[in-house]
Amino acid sequence: MLRGIGTSKGIGIGKALIIHKCKNAVSRAKINDTEAEVDKFNEAVEKFIQETNELVDKLSQKLNGDDKNALVLKNQEYLIRDPEFTSGVISAITNDKLNAEAAVEDTCEMLKNIFLSFNNDTMTQRVADIEDMKQRLIAIMQGQKHIDLTKLSDNTVIIADEIHPSMTANMDTEHIAGIISEKGGDTSHASILARALEIPAVLSVKDICSKIAEGEEVIVDGAYGEVFVNPTPITLKIYNKKKKAYDERVKELKKYIDKQTVTRDGRKVMLAANIGNADEAAKAVKAGAEGIGLFRTEFLFMNKQALPTEEEQYNEYKKAAVVLDGRQLTIRTLDIGGDKDIPYMGLTKELNPFLGYRAIRFCLDRVDIFTTQLRAVLRASAYGNIRIMIPMITSVTEVQAVKKIINGICRDLDKKDIKYDKDIKIGVMIETPAAAIMADVLAHEVDFFSIGTNDLTQYTLAVDRGNENVAYLYSALNPAVIRSIKHIIECAHNAGIEAGMCGEAAADERMIPLLLNFGLDEFSVTVSRVLETRKEIASWSSKEVKEITENVMNYSEEKEVSNYLSDCIAK
Ligand code: PEP
Ligand code: MG
16 A cells, blocks of 8 residues: 545545656757747747636636636746746846757746745645646647547546646546645645545655556545555455445535535524635635634734734635625634744743633733734624634633723724724633633623633643543533533523534534534534534434433433433434
């Protein structure tokens, strides 16, 4: 078995088709007629742009108008029009007397080296784009034809050193069972496109091109990043079974994509998704989410060298709001500390980081950073249905302090005539025992609750959520956590506000009947769990969840609860 990075889920079984990189042997001979070479280059650029637009159209059709993915290719047009690139090539022809192909090759290699020196994923992707552009441009100048992937036999598994976006546009994707390549990772365009086209893909498989011969049988497991070349009959049998089960599950779940989220007896609940950036908002909608119940904004602050500006944040929040097109977008303010460090903020190491300078405690201390974020959120609220959510609340005083800051920003925006949603809803995460116990009081201060079971479980049970030595104690099915959840939802409803849940427990099939019985209004889950959660909710009636909850409330041990609920869902 060979291993790589599984970048597009699913199991593909078929015959290998090896795509050898087109060699593009480029002559280094010096030339005299520089003008003719410049003309040759300019003509090739025009042809390249025309060809790119045709490929974009083809890809867009294949993806049912999903232009975002097709625009991956459009990037190459921007690259080729970049004056730095064109002037580099022309200077190599006129000054160094290189022929057009060699000038393109040298300029592309130079640009690749610049991008490689940044050493991050996005830049590495740029390198792949430049390589694809280089090969296509040289092929045009040499009069070479594309590798023809337009007619493939059934169940073809594409094997290549690298899959370029231009190849995917021409692929007869209906007959492709899987994709394997030596280069590329989760964020490479090949992965993005494979996911959009739902083709199982495993990338970064070392030396795959030399480990397999054309026509050999191969299995691609895109979930686990595994590749089997010439599998034994027993492996083949196992994987055929797995493939059948996987394909049936996907087909079954797809039935829920455009459906409302309702119980079997017709009670409607809201099913939202958790995201970490604006791009994921589009994925959430595509995956069937009705809105966003948690936008973890700390990711905008992590993986950076400095604080994001108000403008950067505003653009990101606005982008998500616009993509959601009126659907709810719950933006959680900065939740750092605990296990989420942001090195450039210079936070001191603490003995108990989860009990320390975290989330709202940090924000109320660094009002400058908090105000910048809240201003960005408020400005973005003019473009969609945004709600503000505050993490790690332990007291009413904190909520009042936040509201005071928000009111101050609103006054300033009013003075400057800057648009924002004047009825913006402000809610809190209930994820500490203090907030849970005081939920009746807190409910009168805010517009909504969202239960953060990841933290609520760790704080209620005094179990560090990341410590494997005590992981056996960490369970949201512990009766103490369940009672807390019930109490929080009751307090919300008594005060006439909605209660949601954005911790992982919202997608736990064992927890769902209890949450339905408690009357949870909104389930917010990881994007990949949206359809499963909708299906699970649809399988229960009010009568069943009432009976199950009554039994659960009689148990005193986590094991009793989890065993009982596991039996219930197995029935
Ligand atoms: C939670 O605590 O349940 C939650 C959703 O927040 P996070 O996992 O980001 O702490
Ligand atoms: Mg939390």
